[in-house]
Amino acid sequence: MMGKDYYQILGITKSSNEDEIKKAYKKMALKYHPDKNKSPGAEEKFKEIAEAYDVLGDPKKREVFDKYGEEGLKGGMPGGQANGPMPGGGGRAGTGNTYHYTFHGDPHQTFKMFFGDDDPFRSFFGGHQGFGGLGGHEHMEVDDDPFGHFGRGGGMNMMGGRQPQRSKRQDPAIVKELQTPMEEILNGATRKLKITRKVMNSDGRSVRTEDKILTVEIKKGWKAGTKITFPKEGDQSPNSVPADVVFIIKDKPHPLFKREGSDIRYKATLPLRDALCGGTINIPTLDGRQIPLNLSEVVKPQTVRRIQGEGLPHPKQPSKRGDLIIEFDIKFPSNISPSVRSKLKELIPTS
Structure with a gap:
């Protein structure tokens, strides 16, 4: 390949992807x-870097450069022209099928378009922390050191001394409880939650308010206390990293059932006669069915019954479910007649 090697200028290889090209330009620029x-x-060098990114950052220009090099890109291919029309992507067509590309000549324009800011250096040499408005490229890797020529530990101040390099701190997490009905824990659910937050404008300094919808996929059997984290969805600011937004599952009280892990507990009201003499009562379930429960023995106040597999899914094995635990609230009569009392004394054993 004759002429400039744009890959070499950016310090990358021909197999580099789009993200690697952007990262290389950011560091070198x-x-x-x-x-x-x-x-x-x-x-x-700054101008060469801008031209290299202008070419490699455009798929059509990069395709021409990969095939024909700088000379072919700028219309000087061996033989004078390509075999058929060439893709353009910012170049201009000349006579015949020859492809002409000319760099616009202003590396500062490329720099501004990439970073979306006239002066991203204010974060390092001014009072702001972090990159602020870098047009979607604000996450610099720890090992990146674009100011290596100043020496590690910060830049140089006006008197020649070292100025500490500041880094952004993340705002504290925003934690919200997510009241979750028991039916959603049974079946799973998708919740759409609207948050209102501050978002940076393209100038990297001012902010606007906007709404955003966050989608929470509630899994079967999730326990109370389960955390769902949306990284960096809090308010944006030029001086800090946005907070994480964290939702914590909290059981919403149910009118019939109480949760106990993967089991659920139901309190059945039972007349004294049925508690002593037996009978059949219907037990409700979470999905709306009724299960008949036969009481053939005396039901004492502390008696509990279990219906297996009618509780909530196990969080690690959603195909398996806990039990429906039934406790009894035995209703005693408020008064009885003397004749009934006498009969009960005869019928009920003393021990």
């Missing part, structure tokens, strides 16, 4: 920006 790098040749 910050390193060689003439406002911060006063070494000889920095300005020319």
